Amino acid sequence: MSSRFEHQDLVLVEANPEQAKITNRNSYMSWGYPVLTIGEYIKREEILANNEFTSENFKVWILISRKSSVNCNSTTLNDTEPEIFSQCETFKRKTLITLSPGQIKEEICYCITALFTPPKYRHKGYATTMMKILDNKLRYEYKATYSYLYSEIGPDFYSRLGWKIFAHKEIRFKVDGKFSATSRNSETIVAINQYNLESIVNKDCEIIKKELMKLNKKSVVILPTKPAFDWLFQKTKFYSKFHSDTDDPRLFGAMILKNGFVNENDNEEMLKGFIMWNHDFKENELLIVRFRSESPYMTRLLLQQAMHEAIKFQLTQIVLWNPDLKLFSISEDINIFNGIVVERTESLPSLAWYADDDDDVDWILNEKYIWV
Incomplete structure (x- = not known):
């Protein structure tokens, strides 16, 4: 996958708590409305983010201007909060991999979820840029063996970026x-x-x-x-x-x-x-x-x-x-x-293999318990 991105002035950073609330407000109409009020939806996300499963394994990522990234250590909402062009979340998961018959190894993988681009920034390449940067972070910085996701937009977008579709x-x-x-x-x-x-x-x-x-x-x-x-x-x-x-x-x-x-x-x-x-x-x-x-x-x-x-x-x-x-x-x-x-035509399981050049791997027990 190319390391050159379409938007060279953008960076992907981990959101602070106030910025995470902004991402929830951004996605509320898509994933919370009309069953939950926006307050209930934000409260739900805060509670889930502090669950034992997520407390140390969960990150919210935001794609922002490189110039505004200097303000991202702030923990309070203010007039200098950066504009979020695209956003997503990751969950770190334990995975077992067969090395040879009779030999298995425990490794780390990441689930990518909640990919969202505000309507005014869609069809401009921001989601593509974010996924390319995130792919490199997980592969090289976080030393993941692979990442996986469930596509709600069909197979083409993620396949072009290196995620292989599996049985669904x-x-x-x-x-x-x-x-x-x-x-x-x-x-x-x-x-x-x-x-x-x-x-x-x-x-x-x-x-x-x-x-x-x-x-x-x-x-x-x-x-x-x-x-x-x-x-x-x-x-x-x-x-x-x-x-x-x-x-x-x-x-x-x-x-x-x-x-x-x-x-x-x-x-x-x-x-x-x-x-x-x-x-x-x-x-x-x-x-x-x-x-x-x-x-x-x-x-x-x-x-x-x-x-x-x-x-x-x-x-x-x-x-x-x-x-x-x-x-x-x-x-x-x-x-x-x-x-x-x-x-299935929704939640299509997709996996990007990072461990070596051979990505011919079987995904076992691709059941609902690993979906987030």
């Missing part, structure tokens, strides 16, 4: 308010809540590491972590009060065990499968953020739990990203749950 299928299940599980089963199904979430996530990570070590091709996976799930669940609370008369969601999913309990002393083999969800009250959907199953039979049991949760909160659709279709009986399970497999 999803299954959409229409929620049937009259649904009931008719088949009995002998499995032990336990709810996932705040008390057992961390234990399940830790066990999942151990299983992921073992699975990754069996792969022959260079592959990457972003590890699920409890703070990341907490961040997603906390974001949901801002919209729940506008959607339903019921209480805030208390369940985060369901798991199938080989016995009736789970604790820190159990090994991961006792966790047969699970489904984790997040309630998107803004889009009226139940989003499956993490899914593990051993068979179509187990898939059916887990989806039954998701269907009941969606009905409880009057959600109209269940969405699962990049499913392993071998775990679904296409002619039976998906039809029973009114599901269809589609290619």
Whole structure:
């Protein structure tokens, strides 16, 4: 990627707290309106920015004039605040990479999100300039192994700048308010809540590491972590009060065990499968953020739990990203749950590889839990 940028008089700097508020005001009409007031939206962003997941891993970036950058250390809003031509955010994430069969290594990657250019500065090359500068920062200054993002503007813009599009299928299940599980089963199904979430996530990570070590091709996976799930669940609370008369969601999913309990002393083999969800009250959907199953039979049991949760909160659709279709009986399970497999046209997963010249890498577990 070229190191020469279209706007030589511009620099990309980390926003101070007051400048971060300006970026939130800039993007409010696109991402907060009309469900939240501008005050509620800014408050939401402040709370999320101080969550455990974001406190040390989150940065807001602004593209500004080089001349005005001398004022960016200011912590108060004043008449010399720089004009923001484009803006975005990054989250630092832990990733595992296969070096060879049986050998994996933990590295750092970055998620790029919330790319926004104020309307009066659009179609002038500012977003392109910002992404080129940011790409160089992450690659050389922050020593990232790769960066990833989810494009809401199609595949072309980010592909031109070096981000490779990856698989982006999803299954959409229409929620049937009259649904009931008719088949009995002998499995032990336990709810996932705040008390057992961390234990399940830790066990999942151990299983992921073992699975990754069996792969022959260079592959990457972003590890699920409890703070990341907490961040997603906390974001949901801002919209729940506008959607339903019921209480805030208390369940985060369901798991199938080989016995009736789970604790820190159990090994991961006792966790047969699970489904984790997040309630998107803004889009009226139940989003499956993490899914593990051993068979179509187990898939059916887990989806039954998701269907009941969606009905409880009057959600109209269940969405699962990049499913392993071998775990679904296409002619039976998906039809029973009114599901269809589609290619996503939004939130297209894209990855820019920095580690070496060979960017032929598989992106494993590209599920909703790594989206921010």
